[in-house]
Amino acid sequence: MSIQIPTKEEIMGWIIKIYQKGIRRPGYDADYWVENWLEEKLKEFGINRIILEPLKIKRWKTKNPKLLIWKEESPEKILELPCFPIPYTVPAQNLTGEISKNLEQEKIVLGRLNLIKLPTSSLKHLTNKYYDPRNEFDSLNQLMPTGFFHNLMNDAISNGASAFIGYIANYPWDTCEYYAPYDAIEKRIPGVWISPKGGKKVSKLLLNHSVHAKISYEATNEKVKTNNVYGILEGNSDEWVIISTHHDAPWASATEDSSGIALVLAQAKYWSQVPKEKRPFNLLFLWNCAHMAGGKGGRSFVGKHKKLLEKTVVTIVLEHIARDCKTVEGKLIPTDDPVVKWWFITKNSELQDLTLNAIKKEGLYRSVVMPTEGFPPGSEHPPTDAAPFHLAGVPIISLLSAPPYLFDPADTLDKVHIESIEPITRAIIHIIEQLKGKTPSDTRKQV
Incomplete structure (x- = not known):
């Protein structure tokens, strides 16, 4: 049986389905729907170890x-x-x-x-690892959300x-x-x-x-219950790789984070086709709850699974595959290009280099390898869903784009940079394959 990487059409189909359910704030009906839908999709892929881990939150x-x-x-x-x-x-x-x-x-x-x-040029003071084949970074300005x-x-x-x-x-x-x-x-x-x-x-x-x-x-x-959702595939290793995002959102939110939900689901579908003996690690596919309620879901998962995290080689977090826009007469007009992709990576030269190589191989232009601390200035963790993992000492590769429409209902389906979907999916597969044989102690070695 040939192993198929999910296509951009299939992945975009998932994004559309999630988006069409409406506002997905923590504890809203659309948020509960996506929890159940993820469970159904994992079963469809033949993943039987599925956990819905409840958490009490405030639903505003x-x-x-x-x-x-x-x-x-x-x-x-x-x-x-x-x-x-x-x-x-x-x-x-x-x-x-x-x-x-x-x-x-x-x-x-x-x-x-x-x-x-x-100014994207300012990021060069933080890193010398980036992929800018069009030489745009010296002239590109990004409006943050x-x-x-x-x-x-x-x-x-x-x-x-x-x-x-x-x-x-x-x-x-x-x-x-x-x-x-x-x-x-x-x-x-x-x-x-x-x-x-x-x-x-x-x-x-x-x-x-x-x-x-x-x-x-x-x-x-009001106090309500919501769930972290995760599925597990055993591999040919005692070590783990976690692939994660969050499943809630400020609005119906196509990029934040329907796109991240779908990208993690794409990894689950791909690796479910790979025989256990050929999977380089045990794989855990995680969709955190309550990101829009102070990131409570991610913190809860990290707090409950310290033993597992000790055996984790890397946590890969995928958020916001966003399209750049220009403003014409007060209206957002999508362009052909992506918003700059920030890849927050633990200060480990091997992790950073193999990620940058995968970025270049897949042509993921407008990509920057970012430090996990100091951005924004003074921060002890990245501004992503990977923060609790980083603070717990777990190596991370965390992909994030930050367009100005991120917290607004203007985050519609036309804002997803569909051209990046398959290259990112292939890049993450490649990174996991290249980490074969690595241990948590290997990836925890600092530069």
Whole structure:
């Protein structure tokens, strides 16, 4: 029987199926659906060791947001602005107050956030291992999906603000549906996002007027159960390789992380066809829960499986196969190119080199081998689902792309870089094959 690598059409079909189930936040119906669907797919592949490992989390839900704005001298002239409640904030029922750009007690604080603009050339200060055959990195700029939001709202809370209104001034399109922060820490005041246009409108009013607002929305933060899902294939070894991602998302989210779910599933299908005696390791295919609830699923798995992790040669994490976009008249237009691929790899020269060789072999341009610490500055772990494994001392290869639409419903099916799907699948297979005979002590040797 010939062993077939899943095609991009098959893998994209899985992504479409997941995406079409709708919003997949932790504990939502679509999230439960994908847990059951993964179990069914693993059984279809002949993988019989399947575990759904339960975890209690907080499921945050919101509805009926409304924001009204008016000048103090003309309260009859009310402006209604579209808004989206900030995740894990408390609900508001007609909360009314004066808006201030300053951190003032009992005021509704207006916060202006900018997404980080990262020149790709700056990454050369972190690494000399990258694949840029088109010589783009010196001129390429990447708009990240994050800024320093936590400082803004936390400062407002600690200074006694009654509520918070935030906007992202440099969002390339006009949206208020920004699902962040997703740390699952309850914020003790209400807060909403408004669009860049809405934020600039309120800011302009504040130049010459006292401005008031009324905020209303429902929100619940209910304890529910969700599951880490994993399947196991035994190999010709006592050692393990874990291939992982997360199964929840901020929205229906085609790249975050329908694409990662499908890429791990592609590995499961491929290796299920390989006879046990030819599999170089025991293989564990893991889909973590609650990534969008403070990464609780990954931390739980690592905490529960310390003995297994001692025998793990590497954990490979696959997230966000994203297409680059340009903005034309306030609309996102997909291009032919991928968003820059960050490969966070443990400081082991063999792991880094064999990954870079696989990247080059498969033509995965716009790829950078990144350090597992120090990005963002001061961080002790990568900004990926591999963080708990790294902190536990497990060697990692963690692939991530970070487009600006990552936490927005604009993460639609046309944002998946389908051209990268098969090359990444082949590259991961090649890496696992090249690691044959390696032990955990081998991959834990630092450069």
